[in-house]
Amino acid sequence: MTRFHIRPGGEVAAALRDGRPVVALESTIVSHGLPRPDNLRVAREIEQAVRAAGAVPATIGMVAGELVVGLDDAQLTRLATADGVAKLSVRDLAVAAATGADGATTVAATSAVAAAAGIGVFATGGLGGVHREAAQTFDESADLVTLARTPIAVVCAGVKSILDVGATLERLETLGVAVLGYRTRRFPGFYLTDAGFDLDWSVDSPEQVADVLAARVQQGVHHGGLIVANPLPADEQLDPALHDRTLTEGLARLGRDGVTGKAVTPFLLAHFHAATEGASLAVNVRIILRNADLAARIAVAAARRTATTA
Ligand code: PSU
Numbered sequence: 001m002t003r004f005h006i007r008p009g010g011e012v013a014a015a016l017r018d019g020r021p022v023v024a025l026e027s028t029i030v031s032h033g034l035p036r037p038d039n040l041r042v043a044r045e046i047e048q049a050v051r052a053a054g055a056v057p058a059t060i061g062m063v064a065g066e067l068v069v070g071l072d073d074a075q076l077t078r079l080a081t082a083d084g085v086a087k088l089s090v091r092d093l094a095v096a097a098a099t100g101a102d103g104a105t106t107v108a109a110t111s112a113v114a115a116a117a118g119i120g121v122f123a124t125g126g127l128g129g130v131h132r133e134a135a136q137t138f139d140e141s142a143d144l145v146t147l148a149r150t151p152i153a154v155v156c157a158g159v160k161s162i163l164d165v166g167a168t169l170e171r172l173e174t175l176g177v178a179v180l181g182y183r184t185r186r187f188p189g190f191y192l193t194d195a196g197f198d199l200d201w202s203v204d205s206p207e208q209v210a211d212v213l214a215a216r217v218q219q220g221v222h223h224g225g226l227i228v229a230n231p232l233p234a235d236e237q238l239d240p241a242l243h244d245r246t247l248t249e250g251l252a253r254l255g256r257d258g259v260t261g262k263a264v265t266p267f268l269l270a271h272f273h274a275a276t277e278g279a280s281l282a283v284n285v286r287i288i289l290r291n292a293d294l295a296a297r298i299a300v301a302a303a304r305r306t307a308t309t310a
């Protein structure tokens with residue numbers, strides 16, 4: 001059982017106790033995915049988007065070894081601005097706690113902790129997945145295997161276009177993680193509206209996602225994750241030509257600089273933000289805010305459904 005801290009008497013504790021909607025948020029996008037100083041402002045805006053849609057935000061992260069579900073503003077500020085904040089996947093949580101580290105939780109770690117805390121919906125930007133060249137490097141995000149065993153709905157804009165999207169979808173199928181397009185049958189490509197792959201299923205409303213979640217529980221087959229893939233509208237995506245150029249450049253730099261392991265994703269995201277002179281940042285922020293809004297509406301629909309069927 002994961003040990004974590006939920007501030008007693010705080011809004012997250014109260015909402016969980018009363019069965020009101022809560023949305024988990026990750027901190028790796030804040031500490032490692034978004035450039036400073038915008039990251040703190042965006043982190044607060046994400047929480048605000050969840051609130052505006054009627055749910056309570058619970059940003060998850062580690063502060064001085066304490067795994068916190070529902071960071072307060074001082075803790076969020078610390079993870080957004082301090083030096084040496086570790087990037088924590090599931091395997092890092094215990095050692096980070098035991099050594100008193102500050103750390104930001106990835107999709108994998110956030111999902112695991114959120115589910116253990118009883119939170120059923122999580123919003124992020126894009127999932128990790130299978131990296132290009134994975135056939136040689138074996139670089140596949142722990143996000144995938146963690147979602148195979150973690151009961152949570154993750155709202156995202158697909159996986160980052162820096163990845164091998166086709167291979168990622170194949171792995172999600174193998175791992176038993178359902179992928180629902182939100183008002184689309186095409187899998188989104190994070191910065192891009194369409195990553196070029198069809199989906200088997202699409203849902204049209206938060207209520208329909210809540211129906212799916214309820215059906216899983218009713219069937220007793222709900223030990224894994226559910227991905228709700230929410231694409232940006234085409235007129236809000238990053239210019240595809242600029243995207244392709246930037247990606248080619250970024251991948252070349254990655255090889256030249258010998259970047260590997262968990263540094264790969266932050267490196268490529270930082271390259272995008274610098275090389276597009278902020279255009280990718282603006283798109284990234286829109287993605288996260290839209291996902292936070294949808295996740296909150298799903299959490300509201302799920303809470304309402306539970307309340308009426310209880
Ligand atoms: N999506 C973003 N920005 C990010 C990430 C995802 O828009 O910073 C982070 C998430 O925390 C995700 C992690 O879990 O990158 C994946 O890292 P890796 O590929 O090393 O597993």
Ligand code: MN
Pocket residue numbers: 139140141142261262264
């Ligand atoms: Mn990796």
